[in-house]
Amino acid sequence: MVSQSPDTKTAPEAPIRAPSAVPVDDAVLPFEVSALDLRGRLTRLGPALDDILTKHDYPAPVGKLLGEAIVLTTLLGTSLKFEGRFILQTRTDGPVSFLVVDFKSPDRLRAYARFDAKRLKDGQTSGELLGKGHLAMTIDQGADMSRYQGLVALNGGDLEDAAHEYFLRSEQIPTRVRLAVAEELNAPGAGPRHRWRAGGMLLQFLPKRAERMRGPDLDPGDAPVGTAPHVVAEDDAWVAGRTLIGTVEDIELIDPDLSSERLLYRLFHEHGVRVFRATGIEAKCSCSRESVENMLRSFSQDDRDHMVENGVISVTCEFCSSTYVFEPKEVAE
Numbered sequence: 001m002v003s004q005s006p007d008t009k010t011a012p013e014a015p016i017r018a019p020s021a022v023p024v025d026d027a028v029l030p031f032e033v034s035a036l037d038l039r040g041r042l043t044r045l046g047p048a049l050d051d052i053l054t055k056h057d058y059p060a061p062v063g064k065l066l067g068e069a070i071v072l073t074t075l076l077g078t079s080l081k082f083e084g085r086f087i088l089q090t091r092t093d094g095p096v097s098f099l100v101v102d103f104k105s106p107d108r109l110r111a112y113a114r115f116d117a118k119r120l121k122d123g124q125t126s127g128e129l130l131g132k133g134h135l136a137m138t139i140d141q142g143a144d145m146s147r148y149q150g151l152v153a154l155n156g157g158d159l160e161d162a163a164h165e166y167f168l169r170s171e172q173i174p175t176r177v178r179l180a181v182a183e184e185l186n187a188p189g190a191g192p193r194h195r196w197r198a199g200g201m202l203l204q205f206l207p208k209r210a211e212r213m214r215g216p217d218l219d220p221g222d223a224p225v226g227t228a229p230h231v232v233a234e235d236d237a238w239v240a241g242r243t244l245i246g247t248v249e250d251i252e253l254i255d256p257d258l259s260s261e262r263l264l265y266r267l268f269h270e271h272g273v274r275v276f277r278a279t280g281i282e283a284k285c286s287c288s289r290e291s292v293e294n295m296l297r298s299f300s301q302d303d304r305d306h307m308v309e310n311g312v313i314s315v316t317c318e319f320c321s322s323t324y325v326f327e328p329k330e331v332a333e
């Protein structure tokens, strides 16, 4: 659900004047603090996140970690300006060896994790659950277009650390990310059960003014070996921005009684903050009987023969646990 009715005539990226008084879950709210040349997005996830994590019934630490990956993917994937997919994957040697979150523009989200239950222990941090390996972010614009993949090493840090490293090395955009996931107890109307909630914020320094467009430390180039690189101090506007996002607490990101607009106002009111049209997010798998059928047809007859059990081929989607059952002759070439 988004904060405006569908017939609102606001153009994308046009400022919205009336702030939401109540929190809007499963939505991403872009914002801008133009006095500081900051742009960002704030997301709050409720039912969509709960749906994904509850269906898989993961142990709580695995659910929380996958939730963090879902929040990060939501913040990054909703920046796609074209039809396509943003896929975040981790492959690591920790108890949670594989995470994948698949965002299909403009609003579809699905995810799953692989883990070794025997290696889960109380009190493990996200970094300890992941261990060492890498995180890959893939942008896929469809069959005829090139794929882009960015890689970043995971060395015991969490997904926020990995995102900062990625933006520093690959994009060279000063970026800060905050991710928070928690289980809410006794959610209203849902009886005595846990519900997953999450929130996240992305903040980037994108200077438009010449005096703020100084680059980071450049290599000294032809200067004699040993010459100290010319160090450029961080811009005061970015120092202010990253200091402010550093004060955001997990509880503020998750709080079901604090709207996104109020949270942004709380942070940036001194500098002035504008919000733009929010985008809704849905937990919805993109698998279908047809796509599974096409996949099976692309296999060799020999491979298909090996998949037959009790006279049928059954395929279960790892994202949503839907099972598709075929007669072998249905998927023969």
Ligand SMILES: [Zn+2]
Pocket (backbone or CB within 6 Å): 285, 286, 287, 317, 318, 319, 320, 321, 322
């Ligand atoms: Zn599926």
